[in-house]
Amino acid sequence: MNExxxxxxxxxxVIQAPMAGGPATPPxxxxxxxxxxxxxxxxxxxxxxxxxxxxxxxKQLTSAQFQVNLFVPEKREKVSRKKIEDWQNKIxxxxxxxxxxxxxxxxxxxxxxIDIVLNSGxxxxxxxxxxPPVDAVKELKKRDCCLIGTAVSxxxxxxxxxxxxxxxxxxxxxxxxxxxxxxxxKGEAAVGLIALIPQAADHVSVPVIAAGGIYDKRGVAAxxxxxxxxxxxxxxxxxxxxxxxxxxxxxxxxxxxxxDTRLTRLFSGKPARGIVNQWMEDRRIDEDNALPYPLQxxxxxxxxxxxxxxxxxxxxxxxxxxxxxxATKQTTxxxxxxxxxxxxxxx
Amino acid sequence: MNExxxxxxxxxxVIQAPMAGGPATPPxxxxxxxxxxxxxxxxxxxxxxxxxxxxxxxKQLTSAQFQVNLFVPEKREKVSRKKIEDWQNKIxxxxxxxxxxxxxxxxxxxxxxIDIVLNSGxxxxxxxxxxPPVDAVKELKKRDCCLIGTAVSxxxxxxxxxxxxxxxxxxxxxxxxxxxxxxxxKGEAAVGLIALIPQAADHVSVPVIAAGGIYDKRGVAAxxxxxxxxxxxxxxxxxxxxxxxxxxxxxxxxxxxxxDTRLTRLFSGKPARGIVNQWMEDRRIDEDNALPYPLQxxxxxxxxxxxxxxxxxxxxxxxxxxxxxxATKQTTxxxxxxxxxxxxxxx
Numbered sequence: 001m002n003e004x005x006x007x008x009x010x011x012x013x014v015i016q017a018p019m020a021g022g023p024a025t026p027p028x029x030x031x032x033x034x035x036x037x038x039x040x041x042x043x044x045x046x047x048x049x050x051x052x053x054x055x056x057x058x059k060q061l062t063s064a065q066f067q068v069n070l071f072v073p074e075k076r077e078k079v080s081r082k083k084i085e086d087w088q089n090k091i092x093x094x095x096x097x098x099x100x101x102x103x104x105x106x107x108x109x110x111x112x113x114i115d116i117v118l119n120s121g122x123x124x125x126x127x128x129x130x131x132p133p134v135d136a137v138k139e140l141k142k143r144d145c146c147l148i149g150t151a152v153s154x155x156x157x158x159x160x161x162x163x164x165x166x167x168x169x170x171x172x173x174x175x176x177x178x179x180x181x182x183x184x185x186k187g188e189a190a191v192g193l194i195a196l197i198p199q200a201a202d203h204v205s206v207p208v209i210a211a212g213g214i215y216d217k218r219g220v221a222a223x224x225x226x227x228x229x230x231x232x233x234x235x236x237x238x239x240x241x242x243x244x245x246x247x248x249x250x251x252x253x254x255x256x257x258x259x260d261t262r263l264t265r266l267f268s269g270k271p272a273r274g275i276v277n278q279w280m281e282d283r284r285i286d287e288d289n290a291l292p293y294p295l296q297x298x299x300x301x302x303x304x305x306x307x308x309x310x311x312x313x314x315x316x317x318x319x320x321x322x323x324x325x326x327a328t329k330q331t332t333x334x335x336x337x338x339x340x341x342x343x344x345x346x347x
Numbered sequence: 348m349n350e351x352x353x354x355x356x357x358x359x360x361v362i363q364a365p366m367a368g369g370p371a372t373p374p375x376x377x378x379x380x381x382x383x384x385x386x387x388x389x390x391x392x393x394x395x396x397x398x399x400x401x402x403x404x405x406k407q408l409t410s411a412q413f414q415v416n417l418f419v420p421e422k423r424e425k426v427s428r429k430k431i432e433d434w435q436n437k438i439x440x441x442x443x444x445x446x447x448x449x450x451x452x453x454x455x456x457x458x459x460x461i462d463i464v465l466n467s468g469x470x471x472x473x474x475x476x477x478x479p480p481v482d483a484v485k486e487l488k489k490r491d492c493c494l495i496g497t498a499v500s501x502x503x504x505x506x507x508x509x510x511x512x513x514x515x516x517x518x519x520x521x522x523x524x525x526x527x528x529x530x531x532x533k534g535e536a537a538v539g540l541i542a543l544i545p546q547a548a549d550h551v552s553v554p555v556i557a558a559g560g561i562y563d564k565r566g567v568a569a570x571x572x573x574x575x576x577x578x579x580x581x582x583x584x585x586x587x588x589x590x591x592x593x594x595x596x597x598x599x600x601x602x603x604x605x606x607d608t609r610l611t612r613l614f615s616g617k618p619a620r621g622i623v624n625q626w627m628e629d630r631r632i633d634e635d636n637a638l639p640y641p642l643q644x645x646x647x648x649x650x651x652x653x654x655x656x657x658x659x660x661x662x663x664x665x666x667x668x669x670x671x672x673x674a675t676k677q678t679t680x681x682x683x684x685x686x687x688x689x690x691x692x693x694x
Contacts, residue, residue: 174538191606198566199605223541225572262535
């Protein structure tokens, strides 16, 4: 049992990626924790009240540890009225988008969620899109909360360790969904795991966890050979019965090939990897011109919501990593966990 | 010893990537072969006469096997006079570019090089940018020549096996230099090795070799864990004394971080990974508008040549993979090979 597994009392060195926006349900998080891994709730798009309810629900389903993931709020970019109107004309249903909260509201929500974590007894907290502020780190550490940062480069990993993170998830270019980047935010600089893991592991002393494109025991063994102490999987969990993935999304995952995804800013304003669909193709020409996060995300929300209701995969975000052949059929968390780390394997 | 090593009588499962345009010199190829790997000559930009001379020179330096790599000629895209003129105005020195040979000349050169391979006793021949034609495959096989194809996706790997390749190099998104793609030619579809190797290995029965971002024994072990039988390294060999890399290029490699590269079509018309420099930054806006290969390559040739002469890294192509910390200092092929597969390691 390595340092990472000891820190979190895991019997399998597997984190379920905190996939915001639906898939990371309490049943999924609880199932992963029950089978020896670390289940995750994704609070990024949740209200503090919903997060609180999800934590309670998860606690009903497992007595094992699970984590809560938070987005670190960022400085909002100024955008001209004209540019917003241009996009309102391009994005179906965007006129009905609710006006976004502001940066101050983001921080209020952030600290409210930190308080919920502190008061809930949750002992693992992870962060995406940045370094959490000093005061939050201090409070969480006082309660013996283990902190996990997300890095896409060596420099990000080093900074996260300096700022008190106990574990670093290094996210390779293969990963589905949003790049957790904060220093190297351009998608084009995305680094593949076979190159990123050893370079990161050589520059930090805390455990490094590999995320991106891993879908079976070969990816687990490779990650360990490269210097990681665990793996974080997203796409592979999307096809599990316990996930909140819609039927049409699951079907697209099952049909997809490894070359069918690309990084796009067209859904949220931040680069994220998903299966190429009509929305991405139609607006490909505007890729470099997308509004900054969270504005693009806000404006596409009604379109994505409608697509969910209609079961139309062509204008919803189909986040998916390059290890997509994980999802050849719907499976269960138990089957997946057993396949990732077969019984008797010594790590 | 695995099937790949047996096929090529190797004591180390390492191919030196056939880096066209200078670095893959006869001394480099011979050194790699002498230390138990497979050295490579890169005939892509060579005249048949120069290839012949390089083969002779390599034979003087090693009695071990080495390979010759060929570019598979492609159908040339039609381009408007206007677009060419636009680029002539943008590319320094392009007015002095020699007019490119045509497709027929490409094929004449290709077959002339095949004849040179057949008559030289070289017993390993690899291909980039496509599937070699049936008649060439037949002739090479008659002389017991082992054939290596280059794939960036599962579909490409499957097709190459169907067409008679004995070994498939799968090139991950991490790889420096040109993407060897022919079905999935868009750089944005580039797949990381941790996802690509197992998916490819599950779909072909010939040995799979991993290329891209590998720079030390951890990458070798990971590639094997993922299902590869060998590795192909480029960037790591660029920093070796025996390579034909210029001093200024070596210095850039030594200084680069893993996030400093990106895929660009601005040098040749085909996506290739290199260290971002002034030329790539200045013309970033034209990235999607580059001329097709080989036209862009022809027009940038005088600029690149002049940059080499002047030792100016800002307008030469600085091909480099994401495992760039391989090159922290100038090393030798022997040191690199020993570090990749330490004595006593059983593969």
